[in-house]
Amino acid sequence: MARGSTLQARLTAGEGRVAVVGAGYVGLSVAAAAAVAGFAVTAIDRDEDRVRALARGRCVVAGVSKPAFRAGVVSGRLSFATDFDAVSGADVVLICVPTPLVDHRPDLSAVEAAARSVGERLHPATLVVLESTTYPGTTEQLVCPLLEAGGLRSGRDFLLAYSPERVNPGDTDFGFAAVPRVVGGHTEAAGDAAAAFYGHLVEEVHRVSSCRAAELAKLLENTYRMVNIALVNELAQLCADQGIDTWEVIDAAATKPFGFQRFEPGPGVGGHCIPLDPAYLTWQTRRDTGRPFRLVELAADVNDQMPDYVARRIGDALNRRGIAVQGAHVLALGVTYKPDVGDIRESAAVHVLAHLAARGADVRFHDPYVARVDQKGLRLRRARLDDRALASADAVLLLTPHRAYDLPGILEHASFVFDARNATRHIDHDADVEVL
Ligand SMILES: NC(=O)c1ccc[n+]([C@@H]2O[C@H](COP(=O)([O-])OP(=O)(O)OC[C@H]3O[C@@H](n4cnc5c(N)ncnc54)[C@H](O)[C@@H]3O)[C@@H](O)[C@H]2O)c1
Incomplete structure (x- = not known):
């Protein structure tokens, strides 16, 4: 040519x-x-x-x-x-x-x-x-x-x-x-x-x-991330059952200078890449071989169940404080799929809210990047975020802790905080906080 x-x-x-x-x-x-x-x-x-x-x-x-x-x-x-x-x-x-x-x-x-x-x-x-x-x-x-x-x-x-x-x-x-x-x-x-x-x-x-190697390299990157997030998400459940601090375990493992990469648990995976891209691989594997890509399908399943798990943990935490989920006033802070972006596609935070709403909670949200949530059966407008809103909520949920949030102020005014990302870990406080 x-x-x-x-x-x-x-x-x-x-x-x-x-x-x-x-x-x-x-x-x-x-x-x-x-x-x-x-x-x-x-x-x-x-x-x-x-x-x-x-x-x-x-x-x-x-x-x-x-x-x-x-x-x-x-x-x-x-x-x-x-x-x-x-x-x-x-x-x-x-x-x-x-x-x-x-x-x-x-x-x-x-x-x-x-x-x-x-x-x-x-x-x-x-x-x-x-x-x-x-x-x-x-x-x-x-x-x-x-x-x-x-x-x-x-x-x-x-x-x-x-x-x-x-x-x-x-x-x-x-x-x-x-x-x-x-x-x-x-x-x-x-x-x-x-x-x-x-x-x-x-x-x-x-x-x-080849083109194929480049195509698969991209899927490997995002599948690797999805599988490892699933691993720590399941670890978080195991730790909660055994009364072990997940974050202490991860911090300790992460001191190893080789062979371990830090991943953190959360309400599930979101966005339009990490939950979707591995599905290309599992779909193709089943189509071409008739077999499942077992590890990837299992990991996707673990992550898919996280929003429901987090909603149950919030419900249990409310129950321990003498508050029924039914009718509980819940204020979620951050509903995008990850902090500091304005993207709500496939956001696990929205799934958590949908699960809580399905159990009868009075669900509200605030997010500096999102004015409305109109999915998963929710039709919500952004709530005001001020001291009164924080104080009047039965539970304030830190689902997607954007940098813009004044975490010390939130801890000062909220009566109970469920922190699904351990965003409050470095703040000295005596607030009532439960961490995933
Ligand atoms: N957004 C990310 O973070 C990201 C990262 C890596 C890879 N990707 C991949 O890159 C691809 C594009 O993603 P994106 O986030 O930019 O999508 P997007 O939805 O933001 O934008 C795609 C654009 O393509 C236009 N479009 C669709 N069909 C068209 C056509 N036939 N002719 C002309 N325009 C057309 C749409 O109108 C839209 O503006 C996807 O495969 C995605 O998985 C996305």
């Missing part, structure tokens, strides 16, 4: 046009990073409202680096479109569309639609990279044929690779450039081109030998 070597040279020099399909958290982050690195980028999204707002310079996607977005827009190198015209002039096309689970099965319809639209406009000597999280084989078996439908061939006419987004939303220590990029090409040349491109965006690129 003679034109391919020209593409490689352009990418190595940091030149070229980039089209990013899907201007969500992942797509907009990489689009902004590429624009800052000097590429001319068009972010394409089918959501007209989103594109209109972005084109007006409003960074409407939560979690995306505002300075990078602004720098891209101000430089004139970051633009937005609802049509796919930019694909025909692009050197690099990145596909960053959602891959949700629907009825416990991967729904790759957005990837299919995006690949079809790209395939219709693809010209020779383009590098196409799938970034969406998915199970191994998707790039080669699903995306490749859709791109080749117009007659071009991967490896001969265009280049195809997979590179997962691995950024941790809300993490200020590891920004976009600080997280190494894993890159796997359909061919050697595709891997080379993708590595050259991402080399301008991040500090380190890690090459693997």
Whole structure:
């Protein structure tokens, strides 16, 4: 592919046009990073409202680096479109569309639609990279044929690779450039081109030998996290039964300088990655072998049961204080899936509240990032958070302790606090607190 070597040279020099399909958290982050690195980028999204707002310079996607977005827009190198015209002039096309689970099965319809639209406009000597999280084989078996439908061939006419987004939303220590990029090409040349491109965006690129290896590496990372969270969640239950302090045990184990990585228990796993990504693996394993991926399925089961367990622990704690769950006034602080982000998708905190509401508790919530909760049968508006609200609650629940919370003030005014994350551990107090 003679034109391919020209593409490689352009990418190595940091030149070229980039089209990013899907201007969500992942797509907009990489689009902004590429624009800052000097590429001319068009972010394409089918959501007209989103594109209109972005084109007006409003960074409407939560979690995306505002300075990078602004720098891209101000430089004139970051633009937005609802049509796919930019694909025909692009050197690099990145596909960053959602891959949700629907009825416990991967729904790759957005990837299919995006690949079809790209395939219709693809010209020779383009590098196409799938970034969406998915199970191994998707790039080669699903995306490749859709791109080749117009007659071009991967490896001969265009280049195809997979590179997962691995950024941790809300993490200020590891920004976009600080997280190494894993890159796997359909061919050697595709891997080379993708590595050259991402080399301008991040500090380190890690090459693997295939798209499948890169796809599975991403699933391994999040599955590892999910399984280890399940381990400490089950440990927390065992410790509660035996009257052992879970956190003391974890602190002690974590002093080992090798072979142990600290994970902490909580009300369950949430967000749209850790609970979902391992399910891609379990779904594929069952589909292809007929066997379960036992450890992963079991871990998911342990985590799924945590919100109910936490709700029962809160109920038992109220009972010991002479208060029935039925009618108890419960104020939950923090309902997003993790602290300091505004994302409520798959949040275990919401599940805990739903369980308490199902037992008759009068459930209220406060969260600086969330105005309403309208899921799992709950229809709640954010409650006021002041001394009176804290004092009048039978239980104040620390489910997602955002940094913005004044924990000493909460401990001073609440009559009883259930701390599902041990957020109060470093505060000197004599309040009535029960820790998960
Ligand atoms: N958000 C994260 O923290 C994160 C981290 C790593 C990986 N991922 C993965 O990256 C992928 C994208 O996630 P996200 O969080 O950016 O999703 P998102 O929902 O924030 O954004 C996806 C965007 O794609 C657009 N879109 C959907 N189908 C389209 C199509 N056919 N053509 C054009 N636009 C289309 C949507 O309108 C939306 O704006 C998913 O596979 C996700 O699992 C997400």
